[in-house]
Amino acid sequence: MESSAARRIILASTSPRRRELLSSLHIPFEVVPSHADETTPEDWSPEIIVTELAKRKADAVYLSLNPQDRQGVIVGSDTVVVRDHVVLGKPKDKQEAASMISSLQGRSHQVYTGVACIDSLTGETRVDYRMTVVTMKALTEEQIEAYAASGEGLDKAGAYGIQGLGSTIVTGIEGCYFNVVGLPLSLLAEMLASFGIAVF
Numbered sequence: 001m002e003s004s005a006a007r008r009i010i011l012a013s014t015s016p017r018r019r020e021l022l023s024s025l026h027i028p029f030e031v032v033p034s035h036a037d038e039t040t041p042e043d044w045s046p047e048i049i050v051t052e053l054a055k056r057k058a059d060a061v062y063l064s065l066n067p068q069d070r071q072g073v074i075v076g077s078d079t080v081v082v083r084d085h086v087v088l089g090k091p092k093d094k095q096e097a098a099s100m101i102s103s104l105q106g107r108s109h110q111v112y113t114g115v116a117c118i119d120s121l122t123g124e125t126r127v128d129y130r131m132t133v134v135t136m137k138a139l140t141e142e143q144i145e146a147y148a149a150s151g152e153g154l155d156k157a158g159a160y161g162i163q164g165l166g167s168t169i170v171t172g173i174e175g176c177y178f179n180v181v182g183l184p185l186s187l188l189a190e191m192l193a194s195f196g197i198a199v200f
């Protein structure tokens, strides 16, 4: 298998979480923020939304590279929370954050993350996703307001962060933890391996 040092990895993301998660694989990478259009038709399923948006994010960076700089593998990713078939992205303010948490507490929901990898040398693209079930404890109105007021969930799908204070309101998960935080590392490692990049 080709050495990972021979291929660049470009993370097409503005997310500090995705950067931290990718760092934990101990492979060199660079970050190029991607500003793709994230609007989607109403009737798209969560699977289609996250795979299509992951691809759009990776594509935007691919297209921004000079043809002579196209050597690395570009990684794009997108996360949504789904409750009763309703897709929740990031809240627009603390009020919407409180209403999202109110709808998620005391029950389970799904978190979908799509990952797209583009080999910028050949244009070959792989896209896949993972789904994790997250269960949240029942919360009082005061607890919901206090958590929303912390601001932690404002830049996160579903208005919470399982990796922060949100850890105290999540009672369990089924599936990949890293998928909830925005980058399913076991899936990513498989996708990189298919491009000849071994993480160990």
Ligand SMILES: Cc1cn([C@H]2C[C@H](O)[C@@H](COP(=O)(O)OP(=O)(O)OP(=O)(O)O)O2)c(=O)[nH]c1=O
Binding pocket: 012, 013, 014, 015, 017, 018, 034, 057, 077, 078, 079, 080, 081, 090, 111, 155, 156, 157, 158, 160, 161, 162, 163, 166, 180, 181, 182
């Ligand atoms: C549910 C959940 C989501 N999140 C985050 C992961 C994603 O960064 C974010 C969902 O928004 P995304 O639109 O997937 O990503 P982003 O805008 O943060 O970054 P990018 O530039 O790559 O598009 O929510 C957590 O950090 N913790 C959680 O528990």
